[in-house]
Amino acid sequence: MSETAQQAEAAQQPTPAEAWKLLKEGNERFVNGELRHPNQNAARRSSLTESQHPMAVIFGCSDSRLAAEIIFDVGLGDVFVVRTAGQVIDDAVMGSLEFSVDQLNVPLIMVLGHDSCGAVSATINAADTGTYPGGYVRDLVERISPSVVAARQAGASSVNETVEEHVKQTVQRMTGRSRVLHDAVTEGRTAIVGVTYRLAEGRADVVTTLGELEN
Template structure:
């Protein structure tokens, strides 16, 4: 009997709380008409907006995955960040395994953090960063793993405005150590720069992106996934001043 009373009391409290919230909302909306002769009739509390359905990344098409990236960059540029999947619960979730929906090959430049410019969270992107965003055997192997094993649906190669590695290549700079290997990987792109728009450096950066995309598409692992409609490989250009990503 005591238990039934307790449950009854809790129900009454919940009903009272809902009614009080509903009355409060009405009072604010109507300007709180305190001179009314009859008490306002409490309306049911408004239902919270339905949560966005959770997208199962495994079911994305390559075009849908690309759209998620571009939509995220639009939020970044317009300062309407959602900062999704960045809480502690998400950290615990992806600790058990990862299922990134997209992969990025970008320059190691510190001003292009992929998760931020695409407004993504833990476990969403499989990212390779190297100066000049060059597709070395190690980078290609990593992206093959991302696509064939982890299931990424799109690979985006991102070059950026005022890239120092591309500029050094254009100037024929003499560099120490292994830095020269980066220049050697970029140099073949310079001959195709006139196919693109912008100032000479921007055109060369875009040409380099195109070259690295072609290297990725030449991978037998990635080529098979592209042919079967499971993967898309695209190039992009990042504007340091505006924060925008533009497909090349």
């Protein structure tokens, strides 16, 4: 994509603060049972056949109760979604995040954890018992383990407290590993917000931010 084309696409995007405001409002509608289901019709589908301009990338847990488009009341083309169990980072995730920022000019990255996370619970259990699961599940647990250690050092003991620490650690690892993400945040083109989703209430609560999210 040419520099001119990238600039034109960037001009269509909201600011990081505007994108966050839209997602917060959508989540509030979901919590209150006042969903609008925007951008979910045939006209919207047709308008996206040539290009996409998502306002945010949501990197969240794969848990079936964490459907991003539903809990933030958005539609087709609104969010670029990346999901792994326990929102675990690997090379494919980092590539997806860099693509969303570098090629799609996404102004906001959300790291979305949730309470009662099974992957985090499994990691806590492994730390307590010294027994690790087999197969590729072990890889998930090993990648979450540093967050469990950090949570305990901070005095956290419950699963939900550990989830919050894991969200914070994930935000730090993303920008620490990627020059693309680091520069986008430093230059004010992108901001990152880490949130935890409350299963019972449907509410997304902020636990950490990086970059400018205030107008």
